[in-house]
Amino acid sequence: MKKEECPQDDGSLGKMTKEVCYVTDPSGKYVTELSTGWNVKSEALDAAWADIEQRVASAREKVLKGEASPVLFFMERRLMDMPTLTAYTGFWKWSIHRHLTPAGFNKLSPKKLGKYAEAFNVSVEDLKSMTIHED
Amino acid sequence: MRTEFNHLQAAHCENGVTAGLLHHIGLDKITEPLAFGIGSGLFYIYIPFIKISNGPAIAFRTMPGLIFKRTCRSLGIPVVRKKFSSAAAALISLNEKLDEGQPVGCQVGVYYLPYFPKEYRFHFNAHNIVVYGRDKEHYLISDPVMEQTTTMTAYELERVRFAKGALAPRGQMYYPVQGKAVTDALIARAIQTGIKRNVNAMLHIPGAIAGVKGIAYTGRKIKGWRDKLGLHKAGLYLAQLVRMQEEIGTGGGGFRYIYAAFLQEAYAYCSNDQLPVISTVFTRSGDLWRTAAVQAAGIYKGRIGSQADFNVMGDYLLEISELEKQAFRALAKIKWKA
Numbered sequence: 205m206k207k208e209e210c211p212q213d214d215g216s217l218g219k220m221t222k223e224v225c226y227v228t229d230p231s232g233k234y235v236t237e238l239s240t241g242w243n244v245k246s247e248a249l250d251a252a253w254a255d256i257e258q259r260v261a262s263a264r265e266k267v268l269k270g271e272a273s274p275v276l277f278f279m280e281r282r283l284m285d286m287p288t289l290t291a292y293t294g295f296w297k298w299s300i301h302r303h304l305t306p307a308g309f310n311k312l313s314p315k316k317l318g319k320y321a322e323a324f325n326v327s328v329e330d331l332k333s334m335t336i337h338e339d
Numbered sequence: 340m341r342t343e344f345n346h347l348q349a350a351h352c353e354n355g356v357t358a359g360l361l362h363h364i365g366l367d368k369i370t371e372p373l374a375f376g377i378g379s380g381l382f383y384i385y386i387p388f389i390k391i392s393n394g395p396a397i398a399f400r401t402m403p404g405l406i407f408k409r410t411c412r413s414l415g416i417p418v419v420r421k422k423f424s425s426a427a428a429a430l431i432s433l434n435e436k437l438d439e440g441q442p443v444g445c446q447v448g449v450y451y452l453p454y455f456p457k458e459y460r461f462h463f464n465a466h467n468i469v470v471y472g473r474d475k476e477h478y479l480i481s482d483p484v485m486e487q488t489t490t491m492t493a494y495e496l497e498r499v500r501f502a503k504g505a506l507a508p509r510g511q512m513y514y515p516v517q518g519k520a521v522t523d524a525l526i527a528r529a530i531q532t533g534i535k536r537n538v539n540a541m542l543h544i545p546g547a548i549a550g551v552k553g554i555a556y557t558g559r560k561i562k563g564w565r566d567k568l569g570l571h572k573a574g575l576y577l578a579q580l581v582r583m584q585e586e587i588g589t590g591g592g593g594f595r596y597i598y599a600a601f602l603q604e605a606y607a608y609c610s611n612d613q614l615p616v617i618s619t620v621f622t623r624s625g626d627l628w629r630t631a632a633v634q635a636a637g638i639y640k641g642r643i644g645s646q647a648d649f650n651v652m653g654d655y656l657l658e659i660s661e662l663e664k665q666a667f668r669a670l671a672k673i674k675w676k677a
Contacts, residue, residue, distance in 0.1 A: 216458035226596035234600035291503035
């Protein structure tokens with residue numbers, strides 16, 4: 205990539221920092237250039253987040269319909285897959301599968317609820333009611 | 340305690356931490372591209388039976404941690420590396436080192452990194468930062484992808500050092516220790532070792548999913564994604580490919596530009612006329628990766644999406660695979676003088 209071709213588009217990363225790109229100068233020598241972002245990749249990130257939001261919304265609906273427990277909702281919201289959640293809670297995969305059902309969730313002891321709340325970084329009350337705060 | 344530490348912004352975190360910590364022990368010559376190349380950082384793998392964030396598991400670089408390890412070993416620099424089972428022990432050990440004036444590399448998870456924008460917070464646990472001091476309330480942080488240094492509270496730092504899940508850092512910290520003097524001849528040898536190891540990784544790794552074969556494999560798979568996954572999901576898969584290729588830390592073109600820069604810099608140490616020539620092939624490869632990314636963006640933005648468009652996308656990867664195969668074969672053929 206030539207130095208003058210280094211994209212300077214707006215991107216979410218631009219809020220935090222410019223990033224280093226390796227580009228060639230007119231003589232062909234490699235130099236670094238700071239870039240504010242590139243549309244192609246910010247669109248990739250947007251696509252990923254649109255998908256996440258959609259998964260969160262459909263998880264919420266499932267919980268409201270009684271097909272799943274709030275654990276599913278917060279798993280999607282915190283972008284956690286099963287191995288990540290087992291690591292954060294210390295629960296076995298099969299017991300998390302049980303807690304993902306409304307019946308299994310309702311039987312949880314306060315101590316276990318506390319573990320989920322901690323893993324999802326929410327209060328137990330918010331965990332039960334699927335209340336979210338911007339953070 | 341505040342140690343003099345020169346913050347070094349880099350494209351990629353591990354290169355940056357490696358170069359930054361080496362500069363701190365007086366090895367100013369080791370730039371980011373040199374650290375990347377000596378550590379044989381360039382790679383490609385697509386693991387079809389694993390999913391990350393509901394998408395394909397693709398990497399353009401070698402395993403986290405290897406660049407630092409290999410670069411230091413090749414240069415004959417001893418490394419101290421510690422993992423911890425308890426957060427309290429990790430904190431005590433970190434404080435001790437900082438109070439001795441030793442800046443320390445730490446592996447962290449990015450999900451709870453307070454200075455990262457929300458859009459970048461994924462459960463990725465192999466980010467690297469330098470902690471170079473502390474005052475009453477804060478730890479002083481040099482994160483190589485940032486333009487400026489920053490700070491974290493003890494709680495914030497503990498949370499990212501003990502992030503959980505895949506590649507959990509377990510409080511891992513590391514730093515190089517001053518060893519024997521590093522001569523230009525030693526750097527030249529390290530460069531040659533790094534290139535040879537990278538040739539092996541890209542050309543001779545067994546199986547079809549890694550190295551230059553892995554790029555072609557992905558290209559062939561992409562042509563089938565539209566039928567297999569449906570247009571929407573296939574688009575998300577391509578978006579993930581582009582993010583792995585271009586997101587913070589690759590320097591553009593899936594690390595191919597950094598590698599091209601490395602070969603140029605290598606020429607100063609091992610004056611082989613092939614090096615600058617092969618460097619331009621990697622530049623072309625990086626350019627092609629970016630052209631492919633533009634095609635992918637057309638698909639995930641919904642501007643295009645026919646089977647023919649997926650075929651074009653797949654063919655780009657086949658072309659890249661062939662190009663990189665030629666480049667690595669040329670590197671393999673170099674007769675080193677020393």
